Amino acid sequence: MKSYIHRNLGIALVLFFFLSGLCTYACEGESVIFKTDIADDATPAVLERILKADEQPVSEIKFEKGTYHFYPDKGFEHLCYISNHEDVLARTAFPLFDFENIVIDGQGSTFIFHGRMIPFIIEGGANITLQNFSIDWEIPFHSEGLVVGNNPKNKTIDLKYGDVDSYEIRNGELYFVKEYYEHTIGQNILFDPERRAIAYRAHDYGVSTTARVKVQHNIDKIKYKYEGDHQTIGQIQPGxxxxxxxxxxxxxxxxxxxxxxxxPPVGTILVSKGEKGLNRVSPAIRVTGVIGFNANNVTVHHANGMAIIAENSENLILDGFNVKPSGKRMLSTTADATHFVGCRGQVVLKNCTLTNQMDDAMNVHGTYQKVMDILGNKTIGIHVGHFEQQMFVIGRPNDKVGVVRLSDSFEPYAHLSIKLIQLINGRYQKITFNENLPPNIQSGDLIENLDAYPEVTVQNCTISGNRARGLLISTPRKTLVENNFFHTQMEAILVPVESSSWFESGSGSNLTIRNNVFQDCNHGGLNRGVIRFHTDEGNDKIAFKSIEITNNKFNQFDNYILEIANTDGLLFQGNSITNSGTFPQLHPDSPVVTIQASKNIDFRKNSYTGRATKMMETDDSLKGLKFR
Amino acid sequence: MKSYIHRNLGIALVLFFFLSGLCTYACEGESVIFKTDIADDATPAVLERILKADEQPVSEIKFEKGTYHFYPDKGFEHLCYISNHEDVLARTAFPLFDFENIVIDGQGSTFIFHGRMIPFIIEGGANITLQNFSIDWEIPFHSEGLVVGNNPKNKTIDLKYGDVDSYEIRNGELYFVKEYYEHTIGQNILFDPERRAIAYRAHDYGVSTTARVKVQHNIDKIKYKYEGDHQTIGQIQPGxxxxxxxxxxxxxxxxxxxxxxxxPPVGTILVSKGEKGLNRVSPAIRVTGVIGFNANNVTVHHANGMAIIAENSENLILDGFNVKPSGKRMLSTTADATHFVGCRGQVVLKNCTLTNQMDDAMNVHGTYQKVMDILGNKTIGIHVGHFEQQMFVIGRPNDKVGVVRLSDSFEPYAHLSIKLIQLINGRYQKITFNENLPPNIQSGDLIENLDAYPEVTVQNCTISGNRARGLLISTPRKTLVENNFFHTQMEAILVPVESSSWFESGSGSNLTIRNNVFQDCNHGGLNRGVIRFHTDEGNDKIAFKSIEITNNKFNQFDNYILEIANTDGLLFQGNSITNSGTFPQLHPDSPVVTIQASKNIDFRKNSYTGRATKMMETDDSLKGLKFR
Known part of the structure; x- marks a missing residue:
């Protein structure tokens, strides 16, 4: 008698689907075309067709070229635990759950969303293609205020908002009120409207919106039995x-x-997206547990969060996937353009323009989970360290897992393989392995999935105007970054081990960076390498291996080009370094290259016509090394 | 390959389960007893046993008598859409999904919860019994401040908090910070610590925490395509x-x-539970889709929300189910003691003490859903009107549904029966009927389930000290209220049609109220009948039928006893009405009885020794009626 209530595709709180060899839906389904007669609110018609795909398979959904509005009111509601986003009860018109071999083709259409929606929720399935459309929001989730006055003495700035901006002031705090949403200034950054990019020295102008509270009583008496995460909503506010x-x-x-x-100077634009923990609720495309995902000629103008967040998926090819603001807006997405967690196979970005988003252009990594309990010979209880990784599933059966103690090494000290994962709650899971646990395993050790790292290719892309990094790459698999243009507020390429608060796993090795142009990166004001290898641990262990950086052009206003740490084997060859003169230098005393805790570092045939007085700074072990 | 990840009982986003005749778990399961060695955090051990009930059936879970703590950190996480509560990702140690024939017996134990948990989540199944334990929270979700000073001229009050209360002041707003939770003053009410009950005239002292904002810009330009609900979080704050x-x-x-x-006077206690929309996240017992639920000798000392909220269930017997504050606390639960939505069969409260909760002792009703779209001959799209009814499922296949147009009548103008319900999102569902829709159905009409009303018995209960009503009863089925004691801040018994903002359906008929004692009800300050029949519509249609109120004692400080409206057939016989003298009269000019838009009202053999100068006020149709 249960079957009379059905949520069609959504019956299970599905966290993770894998290809089972079966054709679930749409093996040889029909081709559907929607006309612009549904454009006022395309949600009900599109959703109805997708929800009946189990009875009536569909292999292609096309749209007559036009502008289609999508409202949340009649959208499909689905609980989404999304890595690097808030976990939300999302509304969507495209709940693509377990579809195989389907193409969504906009034929040049524009899809305009309203309020808190996730345009595409793709969970499970295989061979999903999105093509030939753009995604935008009628009212964006952020606000842009033109600086029309300032008073350096009183530390005030005057912000002018446009005709479509709605706000109110509550007890001295500015709230931007939107369709189905509101936010404060919260996290913000300064844009330069002339360059249509993050402002030069933006790091020095960031508006700080909160201060420590002055009156507290007995806050120290609040007790937690277990380790928490003080970044969690509910625990982040106090103080x-x-x-x-x-x-x-x-x-x-x-x-x-x-x-x-x-x-900030008059004439700049302050872009605000509200408080951390509340401002990543509507990414444009959510992909999880999919084998084979393609996006061709898709432009994302905006999202509250990332343009695409892919988890636990395999073979993702983005060709002509663009992120850029629409109209006169400064900002595109409020977080990263593209982000890949626990993916494998190939991850490819080619011919993409990724601009003006409020975080990295690309981030590729795995996930560390922390050993909390030893529950017998083969089972551990793990704690999920970051609030935006809740319910993340670390792997598939028989995936190889490394047990890591970062105080000893970045390399695992033991290997296990997954048998079963029991998802108790967002923060706590029980993982059973096929093998006995290592005898020395202890609470506080980390696990990472050694099989869930992809090979990465980034080719012929333009990355500019955004806050934060260009590429943030944490995979030990073969990675090629070539023929790209970078103009980023922070590092163009960061290769990190982010163990401390992000719990993002993965080292860098077999990485080739060639034939790229780096134009005035790090203009936000931090003195960091344009290409930077960095670990949170700050020790002298090797984390990164087999790096080649060849035939690139660095045309920078400041000195710092290359920041090497914890690396074994790096070739820097055939690169030309010039001074652009675009901005005044901020760190004229900085060397061009720094090297720490590394070995087998090789410089060959590079040209330097910059302004630095010191080419290289190394620790003792490489004292004799020369820039060539 | 999917099966390796399992959430055991929780795999489906189960909204509603029905007895299928199969024995799902625990037909002839084992008896388990937990000892106090798990008492530090009983969650993991209890949860582990419950989660393996599919492999190893269990019919009884006992606890050695003791005090057991339950923390959320290792609790089972489950999305709960709960009527009259916030929809939450709840944590629990007792996810009883589809269990049949199970007894949870505390043997006199105390279960202490920490933070945001729902102690019992019971979804689907049959014959569930909870017995012999009490539920409390280490740190309650509300705060109690002793009024130690006041200044009537400046309108200030000074509130003293205890040694275990933690707070901080953010921009002039007081925040109470708890384990895993925080709240503001928000919704609040005054208690009288001497009577250990809501203060006399509490209605005149309520602290109002918000004012209209002074600065708004373009707020009127925010457009919504469809009807919304301005009580929803995200839409309630502006202004x-x-x-x-x-x-x-x-x-x-x-x-x-x-x-x-x-x-408020010095010496009273201001009890605060925070903002509406955020303060009903942890009811003690959530029951939905269960056939046969018993609670025997169970005491709920506290919950953030209700002690029990039951939906779409059948035959619920609460015997010795008590709600009362622990220790020196004034407040028990922050909302109703008991609440039944869309239930059928028998709902019985006997030998219960329901005291000091912040809302009604009992509320029984159905749900109105609003016709939004006509989608063919047999299907409608409905809009869920109240934010705390999202995803509510209005009935089972073949249940009889009435189509109501309240402007014409409280009675349905057409009848249909349910074939299929498709839950699109919290606010929107598609309902297909077995029959064609009536030709005159239109957007804005309401539907109610005529089969999902229970017979109700309330016997030998003590209801006192709480805010709001005693019993709020909206069922046309046989209802007996006898041998109870009432001392409530508002009406002792309210029989309403709450169509306007609560969307709670159900009339009152076949209702007998006999041999009860009503002691100083309505002491909060409102001039309403101790027993009150009321519709939101304010028209002259008949809503209530066949009422008997016999042999009760009304010992009231004020005049107003009986408020009759929209009623056909009411006998008031053998009641005695005295003046208690407990408090000064607030409404000395009020009549004892008022009657509007009613007929067949009969008074016989009542005694009156109160202070009213006017016994009865009626509209023209009953001008000749006398109190006897």
Missing amino acids: REGKMNAREIEPGVVRIQNQGKNV | REGKMNAREIEPGVVRIQNQGKNV
């Missing part, structure tokens, strides 16, 4: 209060006070 | 800001300002 003292000085112009840093 | 201006005047004592009403 902070607003300090903006916003007041409207004329309609549409708001003066905010008490800036800790320099007041 | 309001805090007005408390809290400041600490000595450690543990906070002065709050700008009270709109009278300042």
Whole structure:
């Protein structure tokens, strides 16, 4: 008698699907075309067709070229635990669960979303293709205020908002009120409208919106039995209060006070996306547990979160996948353009323009989970360290897992293979292995999936105008970065071990970076290498191996080009380094290259016509090394 | 390959289960006893046993008598859409999904919960019995402040908090910070510690925490395509800001300002539970889709929400089910003691003590859903009107549904029977009927399930000290209220049609109220009948039928006893009405009985020794009626 209530595709709280060899839906389904008569709210018609795909398979959904609006009111609701985003009860018109061999073709259409929706929720299945459309939001999840006045002495700035911006001031805090959403200034960054990019020295102008509270009573008496995560909503707020003292000085112009840093110049634009933990609720494309995903000629103009967040998927090819703001907006997506967690096979970005997003252009990594309990010979209880990794499933049966103690080494000290994962809650899972646990395993050790790292290719892409990094790559598999253009506020390429608060696993090795142009990266103000190898651990163990950086052009306003740490084997050859003169130098005393805790570092046939007075700074072991 | 990841009982986003005749788990399962060695955190051990019930059936889980703590950190996480509560990702140690014939017996134990947990999540199954334990929280979800000073001129009050209360002041707003939770003053009410009950005239002292914002810009330009619900979180905030201006005047004592009403007397206790929409996240017992539920000798000392919220269930017998605060606390649960939505068969409360909760002792009703779209001959799209009814399933296949147009009548103008319900999202569902829709059906009409109303018995219960009503009964089935004691801040018994904002369906008929004692009800200050029949519609249609109120004792400080509206057939016989003198009269000019839009009202053999100067006020049709 249960079957009369059905959520069609959504019956299970499905966290992770794998190809079972069966054709679930749409093996040889029909081709459907939607006309613009549904454009006022395309959600009900599109959703109805997708929800009946089990009875009536579909292999292609096309749209007559046009502009289609999608509202959440009649959208399919689905609980999504999404890595690097908030976990949300999402609404969507495209719940593609366990589809195989389906193409969604916009034929040049524009899809305009309203409020809190996830345009595409793709869970399980294989060979999914999205092509020939753009995604935008009618009202964006962020707000852009033109700096029309400032007072360096009183630390005030005057922000002018446009005709479509709605706000109100509650107890001195500015709230932007939207369709089905609201946010404060919260996380923010300064844009330069002339360059249509993050402002030069943006790091020095960031508006700090909170201060420590002045009155607390017995807060130290609050007890937690187990380790928590003080970044979690509900635990992040205590201790902070607003300090903006916003007041409207004329309609549409708001003066905010008490800036800790320099007041931003008149004519720049302050872009605000609200508080951490609340501002990643509507990524454009969510992909998890999919084998074979293609996006061709797809442009994402905006999202609250990332343009695409892919987890536990295999072979993802983005060709002509673009992220760029629409109209006069400065910002595209409020977080990364592309992000891949626990993926394997190939991850390819080619011919992509990834611009003006509020975080990295690409981030590829695995996940560390922390050993919490030893539950018998073969089972552990793990703790999920980061609030945006809740319910993350670390692997498939028989995947090889490394047990890591970072205080000893970045390399695993033992290997196991997965038998069973029991998802108890967002933070706690029981994992049973095929083998006995190593006798010395202890609470606090980390596990990572050694099979769930992809080979990565980034070719012919333009990455510019965004906050944070270009590429953040943590995979030991073969990685090629070639023929790209970079103009980023922080590092162009960061190869990290992010163990401390992000719990993002993966080293870098077999990495080739060639024939790229790096134009005035790190212009936000931090003195870091344009290409940077870095671990959170700060020890002298080897984390990165077999790196080649060849035939690139670095045309930088400042000195620092290459930051090497914890690396064994790096060739830097045939690169040309020039000074662009675009901006005043911020760190004129900085060397061009720094090297720490590394070996087998080789410089050959590079040209240097920059302004640095010191080419290289190394620790003692490489004292004799020369830039050539 | 999917099966290796399993959430055991929780795999499906199960909204509603029905007895299928199969023995799912535990037909002839074993008896398990837990000892106090698990008492430090009983969650993992209890949960592990419950999660393996599919492989190893269990029919009884006992606890050695003791005090057991339950933490959320290793609790089972489950998305719960709960009527009259927030929809939450809940953690629990007792996920009883589809169990049949199981007894949980505490043998006199105390279960202490920590933070955001739902102690019992019972979904689907049959013959579930909970017995012989009490539920409490180490740190409650509300806060109690002793009024130690007041200033009627400046409208300030000084609130003293205890040694275990933790708070901080953020931009003038007082936040109470707890284990895994925080709240503001928000919704609040005044208690009288001498009577250990809601204060006399509490309605005149309620602290109003927000005011209209002073600065808004373009808020009127925000457009919604469809009807929304401005009570929803995300839509409720705009337009309001805090007005408390809290400041600490000595450690543990906070002065709050700008009270709109009278300042509360020194010595009273202000009980605060935080903002609407955020303060019903942890009911004690959630029951949905269960056939046969028993609670015997179970005491709930606290919950964030209700002690028990039952939906779409059948035959619920609560015998010795008590709700009362522990230790020196004034408040028990932050919402109703018991609440039944869409239940059928028998709902019985006997020998229960339901005290000091922040809302009704019992509420029984169905749900109205609003016709939004006509989708063919047999299908409608419905809109869920109240944010706390999202995803509510209105009935089972073949249940009889009435189509109602309240502007014409409280009675349905057409009848249909359910074939299929498709849950699109929390607010929108498609319902297909076996029959064609009536030709005159239109958007805005309501549907109610005529089969999903229970017979109700409330016997030998003590209901006192709480905010709001005693019994709120909306069922047309036979209802007996006898041998109870009532001392409530608002009406003792309210029989309503709550169509306007609560969307709670059901009339009252075949209702007998006999041999009860009503002691100083309505002491909060509203001038309403102790027993009250009321519709939101305010028209002259008949909503209530066949009522008998016999042999009760009303010992009231004020005049108003009986408020009749929209009723056909009411006998008031053998009742005695006295004046208690407990409090000064608040409404000395009020009549004892009022009657509107009613007929066949009969008074016989009642005695009156109260202080009213006017016994009865009626509209024209009953002008000749006399109190006898």
